[in-house]
Amino acid sequence: MQHRMFPRTAQALLILVTILVLASCAARNPATDKPAPTAVGPACVYPRDPLDKELDERPREDLSVLTPAEREALGVRTGIDFDLDTMDTEEVQQYFAFFTHRARGTFQAWLGRSEAYLPAVRAALIEHGLPQDLALLPYAESGYNPNAVSRAGAVGMWQFMRGTARKYGLTVDWWIDERRDPALSTQAAARYLSDLYGMFGDWYLALAAYNAGEGKISNALEKTNANDFFDLVDKNDRLRGRAKLREETRHYVPKFIAISKIFQNLDMLGFQCVDWKRAPRLADVNVPGGSDLMALAQAVGLSWNQFREYNPAFLRQVSPPGMSVVVHVPESRLAEAKAYLQNPKSRPYAGYTVHTVRGSDSLWKISRRYGVPVAVIKRMNNLSSGKLVKGQQLLVPGGGSARELADEDRASSRKTRKLAQARSNYIVQKDDTLWSISRQYGLSVATLQQANGLSASSKLSVGQRLFIPDQTGKAARQSRQEAEAVHAKLADKGQEKSKAQAKTAEPKSGKTKVVAQAKSTSYKVREGDTLYSIARRFNVSLSELLRWNSLNNGSTIHAGQEIKVLQR
Structure with a gap:
């Protein structure tokens, strides 16, 4: 399924949306004036709100600062209820002045961030038969921020509380919070707004109920016998205690109306108009439970932060076990995503x-x-x-996941021990312990264990061969000579056909140097590995590891990838 940030929408709807909403803006600043981003490019990252408090700010503005053009825009009849004359409401004027002057930078940042979502939000509203102006509601709620969290615990672009979110079909748990998913939360918001309008028959009352709850607005209307939202606000003093409307609710509709007036006149007011072609082109992929999302992101060429820009609902780097979920990826990387998910190892954490x-x-x-x-x-x-x-x-x-991971660790340790034996430069003597050997060569026990694939419970035996990294001095020469003698003896018996032939030389310093033909081995990357940790595991330099695998310092690796390591 393909879409523009959301599930499939008809091109005709998007064209209709553009014509209806930004007719004045498009006429003077066509969308074609800006190049559309590439489909494979990084996700659009917008800065956080310059002033987070401006979402809840109670403006106290000097209206004399409004210019003639701004007063003209303020006087334009707009909104979702043309029967009410609200253009001269004091609160509307205050919010209008606030967002066009003191909070102008914040509002422009909101416009930029909304470009990824606006076309599909409008199309979803049309699909549900709702006024298109409701697409402006997320500006008032969150500044179109999918990751917004209010002091009261409301989350997402549409600021759903947990109970309401679940009522309208959104999953909210330890693994996933679909209030953050722009597509799913928009569908839930459309259903909720439809129910509220059916309950009150008035869009401004429905918006007030969206903010305060339908029970509170119903109770206030019953006690005041008010006719509409503005009448209810005028009669708010008749209410007592918790029945009174909070200031936030009383200002909620005027704030929405002011935002509507600004949005319909962006060009006139000097704002940069919304680019309707900015929304990234994404495809939906069904992902089974327990899938490694970090590895999936790497498989399609995304960093985790970029993946989260497209999929903000995921709270963990693993998809929820026991349920299939939808993941959004760039259309151009759909094949890579499907190929990764077809690999049985994409679900190492099921269960x-x-x-x-x-x-x-x-x-x-x-x-x-x-x-x-x-x-x-x-x-x-x-x-x-x-x-x-x-x-x-x-x-x-x-279940099997733990065993598989444990088996993987044991297999890796066996491979490390085999490699250490091939590179061995110390033969265990009577009374040797890991601690005594580590003291002899100035190493930590942990380093010695890691270099030889040993655990804390591993026992040493006389004659066992170990690899001692970074040896120097007389002990180093002795242990290397002993190792050479063992290899030479095996070679005489014809058992060293596949191993490197040791060659010795005496440098000017007098130290013995062993030169061996390099032999390549392959290491399968495990979850949590880094290029640095792999280099340390095999006691090679990071620069060598990068050169052997044609990588650079900015390269990323993923679980299951084969890394080449040269033995000497």
Whole structure:
């Protein structure tokens, strides 16, 4: 399915929208004056509101600052209810002056951000038979910010509270918050606004109810016997206690009307007009539960931040287990997305459990409870230490996922041990321990374990071969000579056909130098790996690793990718 930021919409609707809404603007500043962004380019990133408080600002403006052109625009009849003469309302004038002067920069930023969503919002409203001017409501609610969160806990472009969002079919949980999804929240808002208009038969009362709740407006109308919104505001003093309309609700409709007057006269007021061709061209992809969204983003050439620009509803880097969800990707990358999802390894985390940490919990206890290795839990939750906080939530894979991840760790350790043996430069002696060897060569135990694929519980045996990274001095020469003797003996028996032939030379410094023919091995990238961590794992420099794989410092890698490492 293809769309412009939202599900499929008819071209005819978008053309109709453009003609109806921006006729004056388009006449003097055609959309063709600006180049449309490329389909593959990065997501449009707009700055946060210059002044976040301006969403809730109560303007106190000097109306004498209005220019003749601004007064002309203020006098234009507009809005969703032409039967009411609201052009001279004091609150409308205050908001008009506020957004055209003191908060002008904020309003222009809102216009820029809305370009990605406006065409499809208008089309959705037409689909539901609603006035197109309602597309201006997200300016008043959030400044068209899909990630906006109010002090009261309302979220998203349309500022849904959790209960109302769920009532109108939006999922809100630990994994996903569809209030942030512009497409889904717009559909929910259209249904909600339709219900409110059916209840009150008056659009301004419906908007007041959108802000304050239908129960409060119904109760206020019943107690005051008011005829419309403005009459209700005039009679607000008759109400007592919690029945009174808050200032925010009393100013909500005038704020909407002022925004409407400005939007219909952007060119006259000197604002940069909305570019209706700015919306990115996206395609919808059905993603099964437990899919690795970070790897999906990398597969289609997006950073995580760019992916979130297109998919702000996802709260985790994994899709919710047990349910299929829709992900938006650039149309030009649809094939890459489908190819990635067809790979069984795209769902390494199917079957999650969300564990809430209790006071006595430790990673070891959680590991024992779920049968998942501590290392896997730490890797999946990006934990650098074992310290937990009461109430903290952890992702714990269940079923085959944990076993697969643990098997992957064990397979990687086996591969590291095999490589370490091939590059060995120390033979374990009687009474040797990892600690004593690490002290002898000035290394940490952890470095020695990592270089040889060993764990804390690993036991050493006499004659076992180890790789000691970065050796120097007499001990280094001795251990290397011992390793050479072992390899030479094996070569004499014909068992070293596939291995590098050791060659020795005596530099001027008197130190023994071993030169071996490089042999290539392949390493499969695991979740959480970086190029730096891989270089450290194999004790090679990052620059070498980059050169061997034709990469640079800005390159990204993804789980399952094959990385070439040269053995010496």
